[in-house]
Amino acid sequence: MISSNINITKPTYMENEFSLFKKEKKQSSADNELSESDKKRVQELKKIDREVRTHEQAHLAASGGLARGGASFTYTKGPDGKKYASGGEVSIEISPVEGKPEETIRRMQQVRRAATAPADPSSQDRSVAAKATREEAKARAELSKPQDDEKEKNNSGILSVYKNEFQESTFSVTA
Known part of the structure; x- marks a missing residue:
């Protein structure tokens, strides 16, 4: 049977203090050389x-x-x-959430907050925020598109009824 004993000892308080002292001394001598x-x-x-x-x-x-x-x-x-x-x-x-405009809007708002979070945003940060704003606008347009399509469908239906009525009610007068 093979056995091994590993003893791990923590450094004593004095060893820690001495180590810190050596680091400080080394640092101060390095500072003095600059x-x-x-x-x-x-x-x-x-x-x-x-x-x-x-x-x-x-x-x-x-x-x-x-x-x-x-x-x-x-x-x-x-x-x-x-x-x-x-x-x-x-x-x-920063990618939009495919097929989920509501989630894309939330994500882009979060991206914009993250990009502009530092006290002094860099030009890259502002660029990312602008991209997030554009993606959010696209998602909002996508959200409103089904409503627009529905309105168009209704309007085109009304127009076609009027066209049919107009065509059917044409008459000619001859003298």
């Missing part, structure tokens, strides 16, 4: 990183389940060797 312009660039990259992440989180929060996964980011490597988010995207389902 030039003033590099430090300024790192601060700028940190700010951009926060803005990008907040922007994409707003899309996710407003997507109402239409997001296909989480946010994905593009990164820029800073002078300190760390990667900072410099761009991002959230994929959202």
Whole structure:
């Protein structure tokens, strides 16, 4: 019989503190090695990183389940060797619901809310919102079309009756 014992131990409080101390010391020595312009660039990259992440989180929060996964980011490597988010995207389902205009309208309204959720929507965000508005308008037109077809059918029926009556009631007078 083969048996194995695996002992997993949690780090002690002191080991955790020492690990944090080493990280902080390493970070502070790395900061001290950066030039003033590099430090300024790192601060700028940190700010951009926060803005990008907040922007994409707003899309996710407003997507109402239409997001296909989480946010994905593009990164820029800073002078300190760390990667900072410099761009991002959230994929959202924007296709109309085939044969269901009411659902398409709801979906497009949700897409528009998700696209315009960030405090400062990008041009791409505004483009997606505009596309959602167009798709919603198409769905509304599709909803009203059966009513229009019914009206047309009724009107054409009335016109054909009038045409028949008119044709049947023609007479000629000869002198």
